[in-house]
Amino acid sequence: MTTVAAYAAPAAKAPLERTTIERRAVGEFDVLIDIKFAGICHSDIHQARDGWRPGTFPMVPGHEIAGVVSEVGPGVTKYAVGDRVGVGCMVDSCRECDNCKAGLEQYCSGGGPVWTYNGTGKDGQPTYGGYSQKIVVDQDYVVRIPDGLSLDVAAPLLCAGITTYSPLRHWNAGPGKKVAVVGLGGLGHVGVKLAHALGAEVTVLSQSLRKKDDGLKLGADHYYATSDPKTFEELAGTFDLILNTVSAPLDFAPYFSLLRTDGSMVNVGLPEEPVQIVLQTLFGNRRSVSSSGIGGIAETQEMLDFCAEHGVGAEIELISAEEINDAYERVLSSDVRYRFVIDTATI
Template structure:
């Protein structure tokens, strides 16, 4: 075991603060990583505040991790000390079910082990995430990060990036398709970038006129204000695929009606309340309504390689570790363009 400092919530109503962590020494298949940057996901806030009613305290959030390898176990063949690597939302799975064997560990039939607040499959307790100086992860769940990319701006790709990349790839979005992205936040801004890079005609839907210019800058060919009934009416039946990245309550039928025959709407934003779906929105044009969860390890590596080839990263705002509570408050107000990333060099030396 070795000790390192993390930033933890000790109760749902407690501010995050430094805590001493015991990390395992690398086993035969393990990679030890000094964390350089960690993205801030809305899931971190939900978990720290126990809003999903399953948090085990103390909770050290963080699943958008980029750092450098410092040590590897004797059986590790894929990584060596000094390499730039990443860790996303998972650190283990059963590895035996049909989903795991197919490289879709996110759909593990037993349930994947989360990077934080997960139960270690080897009986080593609850996992602690990337708001810390170091982490030890099985090599099967470690990813290579292209050196040519800004490592801080890569961090959000490990969650926000793969969450949007995976459905766009699965539904084969590409040239000749008209694609809608609903919402311009941490997820939506990556959806715009990827859909444009895949060669689709990209239309951003937003409720905010202040985001029109940014949507065009990020790669949208057109921006539609979804609060404008006339503008929405003009788009009916024109889309092959829509990616909905909105996590707040909204009228999903308004977007289903924009799909062509056999078009698909995929929900990746996770609203707190169920979304009422009109069956006639689906029946009349044989439309599809689906969902998608992050991505498996092979696809996440594919995404990182694609980003390296095309120079794609997240738009970020860097923060200090002791600014996390302010970042959470701003995130609740959607006051970030478009992802906070913690500079781990600002982590306290001791708890």
């Protein structure tokens, strides 16, 4: 066991505070990672404040982890000391179900994946995330960060990147396809960059035009305000794919009207409140509504390699650990462009 410093929420809705946690000894197939940077995801706030379900406390959030390998177990073949690596939303799964064997570990049906934090490991112990100095992870749930990506801008890709890349790939975003991204926040800004890099024609749908200049610089071809009713009239029947990154309930019907025949609206933001869908609004042109959850380990590596090749990284604001609580409030106020990343040397 190794004692490391971390920032944890001692109870639901309580401010995060500096503490220490125990990391397991490095096992045969484990790697010990010195965490350099950890992104702040909106889901960290949902979970630290019991927004989705009752959490396990004390809770150390963080599943956007970038660092350097400092020790490997005797059976490790994939990584060596000094390698630049990342850890995303999960650190294990059953490895035996059909989904795990298909590289869809995020949809593990053998008890579900072991989440990087606010979860329970196979040893029965709670998992602690990336707001900490070190983490021990099985080599099969670690990914390599290519040299073309700086660790700080790569960290958010371990959640925001794969969360948007996976549905864009699955629904074949690319040349000749029209993609709309709803919301230009932590998820949405990466989604715009990725959809543009994949060759799609990209439109941002945001509440206002306040971030229009940013959206166009990030790769959007068009930018519309959803607060303007004319937007839904002008864009009716336009999109092959709508990627909804907003974690608040929406009135879905107007958005469904923007889909072409056989178009899909895919939701990657997860509101705390139930949402209502009126089926009649989907019937007209064989439209569909779906969702997508992160991606498997192989697809996450594919995403990182793609980002390195195309120069895609998150737009970040680097903060010290003592600024985490203020950062949470700023995320809730949409006062970040576009992802907070913790310099874990400050923990």
